[in-house]
Amino acid sequence: MKGTVILSHGLESGPQATKVSALAQVCDALGWASVRPDYRDIDALRDPREIDSRVGRLLEHVPTPGRLVFAGSSMGAFISGLASLRTACEGLFLLAVPIEVRGFSLPFDAATVPTTLVHGWRDELCAVEPVIAFARARAATLHLVDDDHRLGAHVQACAQFFGQFLGGLG
Numbered sequence: 172m173k174g175t176v177i178l179s180h181g182l183e184s185g186p187q188a189t190k191v192s193a194l195a196q197v198c199d200a201l202g203w204a205s206v207r208p209d210y211r212d213i214d215a216l217r218d219p220r221e222i223d224s225r226v227g228r229l230l231e232h233v234p235t236p237g238r239l240v241f242a243g244s245s246m247g248a249f250i251s252g253l254a255s256l257r258t259a260c261e262g263l264f265l266l267a268v269p270i271e272v273r274g275f276s277l278p279f280d281a282a283t284v285p286t287t288l289v290h291g292w293r294d295e296l297c298a299v300e301p302v303i304a305f306a307r308a309r310a311a312t313l314h315l316v317d318d319d320h321r322l323g324a325h326v327q328a329c330a331q332f333f334g335q336f337l338g339g340l341g
Contacts, residue, residue, distance in 0.1 A: 174238025174261070175204045176337075177254075179229055179247030181267070182214050190244050190266060190322065193330040201337050203240070206232045214246075219274030225250045226257070233258050240340070242333065245269065245297070245320065248288075252281030260284060264336050266329060267294055267320050270301035279305065286311040287336040289329050291318035312336070 176198050180188045186207035198205035208231070213224050229250055233239060239260045241251035248268035255263055262285040270279045290302045292315055299315065306313035314332050316325045 172204045172237075173202045173337075174240060175206060175234045176240045176242055177229060177232050177251070178205055178207045179225075179241070179243030179251055180207070180210065181243070181245030181247050184244070184247075185209065185211050188244070189326055190329055191247070193326050194242055194264070194333050197330050197334045197337065201334060203337060204234075208232050210247075219272050222246075222250060222253070222272065222275050226253050229254045230258060238340075240264065240337070242266075243268075244322075246272075249279055252279055253277075255282035255284065256280060262286065262336065262340055264333055265289070267291065267297055267322055268302060268305075269297040270305055283309065285336075285340065287314070287332060288312070289314045289316065289322065289325070289332055291316055291320060291322055291325075293318060294320045296320040 178191045180191050186209045195205045208228050210225050213221050240262045241260050242264035243251040244266040248265035265288045318324050
């Protein structure tokens, strides 16, 4: 195995979600192990203060030693960025990331590692402008697609972008 990718699902979703499952297939094809933590019990509380609990659960799945990549969708992307500040990783792949979460005290932040973002121009939950600004500030790869927050029309495109991202890590 080349390393491990921790795939984090969004709110109102689960470890078998369409996008996370598509990314797991890419991991398998490219020789990366993947882990999909289940956050549904935490998410059921509907409390933004529980974001720290989500990050803690993600970090429980970090393998030692070995190469590590974080990938996630929406809230899964948000916690992936936060987790990257607490443990070393080689890269971040973030789908429909919210730059701010109402009720949570901290804005989105992430380690300065190779990062690829995919975001929908018509995302009704997470405005595109702050994502563009975040990507610009880090010179991150940003794919903007004609889709909404779920990126449902671009699942295969997300998988292709993810394959390119992992391939670029060597």
